[in-house]
Amino acid sequence: MGKKGGLNRLKRMHVPSFWPVAHKRFQWAPKTAPGTHPIATSIPLTIALKEMLGYGESRREVRFPISEGRVKIDGRVVRDPRFPLGYMDVLEIPDAKACYRALPHPKRGIILHPIGDEEKSFKLCKIRGKKTLRQGRVQLSLHDGRTIVLGEKSERGAEEPVYKPDDVLVIKLPTGEMMGRVQFSEGAYALIVGGKNRGSLGRIRQVSKVEGTAPSMVTIETDDGKHLQSYRSNIFVVGQERPLISIPGVVSR
Template sequence: MGRMGGTLRLKRYGAPRFWRLHVKEYKWAVHPTPGPHPLYGCIPLIVLLRDVLGMVETAREGKIVISSGKVKVDGKPRRDYRYPVGLMDTVEIRDVGKAYRILPHPRYGLYPHEVTVDEASFKLCRIEDKTTTRGGHLQLNLHDGSNYLVKVSNPQNPTEDLYQTYDVLKLTLPDRAIADHVKLEKGVFAIIIGGKNVGLAGKILEISGGPAKKAMLVTLEGKEGDHFTTPYEYVFPVGREAPLISLPGWAMRG
């Protein structure tokens, strides 16, 4: 019988470019632990500290910092140096008093954008799917692999069902309570998380196509009045009249 399951080995040549690894310096890279984000949509904690942020010089130093519980991801200390950090995750380094939010970048794919410690106390999560559980309650499946259960008082008339797929929830950290709900609709502010316009942000002007959501196209207007179009599934709402999170300069250049 053949070997089952994936491999835990990863060569630097096959690692994502946004990890900033020197391909010819060493042969092997850190393989992220299976978790909330896929391999090519995450950054292992040790790579984030050493290669992307440059806060430690060696993997040994990074492992000491991480294992001591000084690094928080989404408000919780993570002691696994291979823990995957992905889109919209918040990372707080306690000793230096700095916090970051992982955002899409036009060139690097994913990049840590520095935010205040207060802003790191919440997170935006997109609803990827909805399911009904036993008792008629509603389960929201979020983009980071987590689920949120919405209690329904009357399954025959679920008035609590206010959410649609691709809407975004603002969750407080670390208790993950819903603080706000942003629908993907005309007039809201959004950032693009895939395609050739990845990393750009703007206000949604038009949603066309259909009837399936994945067949729709969304037109956004950038800060300088430029228009760009992207598939519906690449749009991540971040606010109504203004973004709920701080956005870097590269996102506002459109």
């Protein structure tokens, strides 16, 4: 019988352009495992440790601490070297006393930004989808593969906010409990996580709805007065009055 399933590796000529690998030095590169993030917006854990952080000279060296449970993502031990590391994920290496948050970058695609002990206790998750289950319960689907099921309408009460797609939840790590919400609205701070303006931070100034099936466009004003546009799906809200997370070059919290 033939082998079932796909390969766990990619030819280097086919890897995403932002992966920091030598495309012509070797033939193969590890492929991200199916899970929390798609391959187009994530990077394998082994490449992040070896190429971005310099914790080893070969994939074999960085696989040892992963298999021994000395690497955490979002507060939980990860033993899969191909685990996909995507936007807003918190990477922790307890032995080195180092924590990083994955953020978008205009040229390098994804960067690992150092954070402190206070920030490693939470992450931001964007609501990708929302649907109603039996007995009036509501299920929220988040950008990192999580699902949160709210109680019945009578249990939630009238004071609980109405969660909408593109809003962002503040998730406590590693329990996954909701700590708060950042509403997608004009005036809120947002990051652009896709397109040619990826990695730019600014305030949402206008949301333009387009007739037909075309996606809505969002205009963001940066601190230096530039106005940038991107699709609504590329907008990631990070705070109302100021960013809730530290961002390179921005004073926050």
